[in-house]
Amino acid sequence: MYGTQSKRDLALELQAQVPFLRPSIHARRANITVKFQDLYGFTVEGNVDDVNVLNEVREKVREQGRVWWALEASKGANWYLQPQISSISEGIALKSSLKLSNFANAITLKKLIRKGIPPVLRPKVWFSLSGAAKKKSTVPESYYDDLIKAVEDKVTPATKQIDHDLPRTFPGHPWLDTPEGHAALRRVLVGYSFRDSDVGYCQGLNYVAALLLLVMKTEEDAFWMLAVLLENVLVSDCYTNNLSGCHVEQRVFKDLLVKQCPRIASHLEALEFDVSLVATEWFLCLFSKSLPSETTLRVWDVLFYEGAKVLFHVALAIFKMKEEELLLTHHVGDVINILQKTTHHLFDPDELLTVAFDKVGSMTTNAISKHRKKQEPAVMAELDQRLRRLNSLRVDDK
Amino acid sequence: MARPGNKIIQAKLVLLGDMGTGKTSLVLRFIKGQFYDHQEPTIGAAFFTQILSLTEATVKFDIWDTAGQERYHSLAPMYYRGAAAAVVVYDISSTDTFNRAKKWVQELHRQGNQNLVMALVGNKSDLNSHREVEAEEAEQFAQESGMFYMETSAKTAQNINELFYEIAKRLARISPPRSSGITLNHETPDKRRRFCCIG
Numbered sequence: 001m002y003g004t005q006s007k008r009d010l011a012l013e014l015q016a017q018v019p020f021l022r023p024s025i026h027a028r029r030a031n032i033t034v035k036f037q038d039l040y041g042f043t044v045e046g047n048v049d050d051v052n053v054l055n056e057v058r059e060k061v062r063e064q065g066r067v068w069w070a071l072e073a074s075k076g077a078n079w080y081l082q083p084q085i086s087s088i089s090e091g092i093a094l095k096s097s098l099k100l101s102n103f104a105n106a107i108t109l110k111k112l113i114r115k116g117i118p119p120v121l122r123p124k125v126w127f128s129l130s131g132a133a134k135k136k137s138t139v140p141e142s143y144y145d146d147l148i149k150a151v152e153d154k155v156t157p158a159t160k161q162i163d164h165d166l167p168r169t170f171p172g173h174p175w176l177d178t179p180e181g182h183a184a185l186r187r188v189l190v191g192y193s194f195r196d197s198d199v200g201y202c203q204g205l206n207y208v209a210a211l212l213l214l215v216m217k218t219e220e221d222a223f224w225m226l227a228v229l230l231e232n233v234l235v236s237d238c239y240t241n242n243l244s245g246c247h248v249e250q251r252v253f254k255d256l257l258v259k260q261c262p263r264i265a266s267h268l269e270a271l272e273f274d275v276s277l278v279a280t281e282w283f284l285c286l287f288s289k290s291l292p293s294e295t296t297l298r299v300w301d302v303l304f305y306e307g308a309k310v311l312f313h314v315a316l317a318i319f320k321m322k323e324e325e326l327l328l329t330h331h332v333g334d335v336i337n338i339l340q341k342t343t344h345h346l347f348d349p350d351e352l353l354t355v356a357f358d359k360v361g362s363m364t365t366n367a368i369s370k371h372r373k374k375q376e377p378a379v380m381a382e383l384d385q386r387l388r389r390l391n392s393l394r395v396d397d398k
Numbered sequence: 399m400a401r402p403g404n405k406i407i408q409a410k411l412v413l414l415g416d417m418g419t420g421k422t423s424l425v426l427r428f429i430k431g432q433f434y435d436h437q438e439p440t441i442g443a444a445f446f447t448q449i450l451s452l453t454e455a456t457v458k459f460d461i462w463d464t465a466g467q468e469r470y471h472s473l474a475p476m477y478y479r480g481a482a483a484a485v486v487v488y489d490i491s492s493t494d495t496f497n498r499a500k501k502w503v504q505e506l507h508r509q510g511n512q513n514l515v516m517a518l519v520g521n522k523s524d525l526n527s528h529r530e531v532e533a534e535e536a537e538q539f540a541q542e543s544g545m546f547y548m549e550t551s552a553k554t555a556q557n558i559n560e561l562f563y564e565i566a567k568r569l570a571r572i573s574p575p576r577s578s579g580i581t582l583n584h585e586t587p588d589k590r591r592r593f594c595c596i597g
C-alpha cells in the first residue's frame with residue numbers, strides 16, 4: 001500500500017548489503033572526515049573512529065537479532081505480548097492477576113528492550129507494546145483509509161504549514177526526500193491534524209512522523225504510532241497551541257538536573273545558561289534532530305515501553321557524560337558546542353543508554369507525575385500572563 | 399579578530415519576527431555570506447556566533463535565531479532574556495508581518511532591559527514591486543519606539559553587514575557599566591566564579 005514496501009526494503013537492504021567500511025591506515029592517520037549512509041539511509045559525516053563505531057553497532061544489532069530469535073524459538077513468536085507490563089495508557093506497572101512466568105518474562109523484556117529491538121522486529125514490537133495495536137482495534141478497519149480520503153483536498157493552516165515543511169524534512173534522504181516519501185509523510189501528518197484539531201500540526205512532528213514512517217511496515221501503522229505517542233505516551237499538550245506540556249517538561253527537567261547533576265546545574269546557572277535552550281528541541285523532536293538514527297530509535301524502543309520518563313533519563317545522560325568538559329566552560333557558546341558535538345557523534349547507542357539507565361538515578365513514572373503536577377500552575381500562570389499582555393497590546397493597536 | 403588592548407564585548411542578540419520574514423536567511427547571509435532558497439525549519443531556535451571588529455571594540459555576538467509557528471512564540475522569553483540586542487524583522491511585502499513586528503517591539507519594551515539595543519528591520523527589500531509597508535511608516539514607528547530602522551535583503555545582501563555593524567557600534571557606545579547580556583572580557587574569566595560552582 002502506498003508503495004511503503006519499497007521504503008521498508010530500503011531499511012532492510014541497507015542492513016543486509018552495506019558492506020563493512022574498512023578505512024585504510026592512511027585514512028586513519030589523516031583523520032579524514034568521511035560521508036556515509038547509516039542503517040536507515042541518513043547521510044552522516046564522521047571520522048574514521050565513527051565509522052568503526054558504526055560497524056560495531058551493526059554487529060551488535062545482528063547479535064541482538066539472534067537473541068530475539070532464540071527467545072521466539074523457545075517462548076513462542078509473540079511471547080512479549082503476555083507480560084502486561086507496559087500499560088503506559090493505564091499507568092499501572094503490573095496487572096494483578098499476573099502469573100509468575102509472565103513476571104519473569106516482563107523482567108526479561110525490560111532488560112532486552114533496553115539493549116535494543118532488532119530493526120526487523122521494531123514494527124511488530126513497537127506496534128503491540130506501545131498500545132498502538134489496541135488503539136487501532138477500537139475503530140473500524142477502514143478508519144485510516146476513510147480519514148485520508150475525507151481530508152485529501154482540504155486546505156487548512158495546518159496543511160499549508162505541512163506542505164511548506166515536507167521538502168525541508170530530512171532533505172537528501174533517499175526515500176523521505178522523494179515524491180513518494182513526501183506524499184506518505186503528508187498523508188500521515190494531514191490525517192493526524194484532522195484527528196486532533198487541538199494539535200493540528202506542530203513543527204517538530206514532521207521529523208517524528210518521518211522516522212516512524214522509516215521504521216514501521218506500513219504508513220497506516222506509522223499513523224497509529226504517532227497517535228499513541230501523542231495521546232498516551234507523552235505528556236498531554238506538548239504540541240498544542242502554546243506548547244504548555246512542553247513548558248512543564250522543561251521545568252521538570254531543570255528540577256531533575258539540579259538533583260541529579262548538581263555541579264553542572266550550578267555551573268550552568270552561573271553562566272546564565274538556560275538548559276531549555278538546547279533541551280526544548282530534544283523533547284519536541286524526541287532527539288530525532290540531534291542523535292544519529294539508530295541511537296534515536298534505541299531511545300524510542302525504551303520510550304514506547306517505559307514511557308515519557310525515558311526522555312529525562314536520556315537528556316540527563318547527555319549532560320552527565322560530558323560533566324567534566326562542561327564544568328570547564330566559560331561561555332554559553334562552548335556549552336552549546338559541546339552538547340551538539342556530543343549528540344551528533346553518539347553513534348553507539350549503548351554508550352548513551354548505559355549512562356541513561358545505570359548512572360542516572362532511577363525515577364518512577366509516579367514521581368515524574370508528581371513533579372509535573374507541581375510545575376503546572378506556574379506554567380499556566382506564566383503562559384496566561386503572556387497571553388493577556390498580548391491581548392492588551394492588541395487593544396492598544398486600535 | 400581581537401586587537402590587543404581593545405575592549406571585547408560579548409553580546410547576546412536575538413532575532414524575532416513572523417515566520418517567513420527571513421530571519422534565518424539574514425543570519426546565514428551575515429555569517430556565511432550565502433543565501434539558500436530552501437531553509438530547514440528551525441525548532442525552538444538556532445544558535446550562531448560571529449565576531450565583528452570595530453576600531454573602538456571587538457564584539458562577539460551570540461545570535462539566537464528564533465523560529466517557527468505561532469505556538470513557538472511562547473518560548474521566546476527564554477531567548478530574549480538577558481539579550482543585549484534584539485532585531486525585529488518583518489517582510490516589506492506583507493502588512494501582517496509588520497503588525498506582528500509591532501507586537502514584538504511592545505513585548506520587548508516590557509522585558510525590562512533599559513539598555514537593549516533594538517533594530518526594526520524591513521527585509522526583502524528586493525521585492526520592492528510588491529511592497530505593502532512604506533518605509534516612512536516603519537521609520538516613524540521605529541523612532542517612536544526608540545529603535546533604529548533599516549531595510550535589508552538577505553537575497554541581495556543589501557544592508558546586511560551594515561545592520562550588524564550598526565548594532566555593534568551601539569553596543570560599544572553603551573557597553574560599560576556591565577549590563578545584562580553584555581560581558582566585558584579584559585582579563586581571563588573570574589576564577590572565583592568558576593570554583594563556587596564545583597562541589
Ligand SMILES: Nc1nc2c(ncn2[C@@H]2O[C@H](COP(=O)(O)OP(=O)(O)O)[C@@H](O)[C@H]2O)c(=O)[nH]1
Pocket residue numbers: 415416417418419420421422423424434435436437466521522523524525550551552553554
Ligand atoms: N526575495 C527575498 N526572499 C527572501 C529574503 N530573505 C528570505 N527570503 C525567503 O523567504 C523565505 C523565508 O525565509 P527564512 O529565512 O526561512 O525566514 P524565517 O522563517 O524568518 O527564518 C525563504 O524562502 C527565503 O528564501 C529576501 O531578502 N528576499
Ligand SMILES: [Mg+2]
Pocket residue numbers: 421422423440463464465466
Ligand atoms: Mg527561521
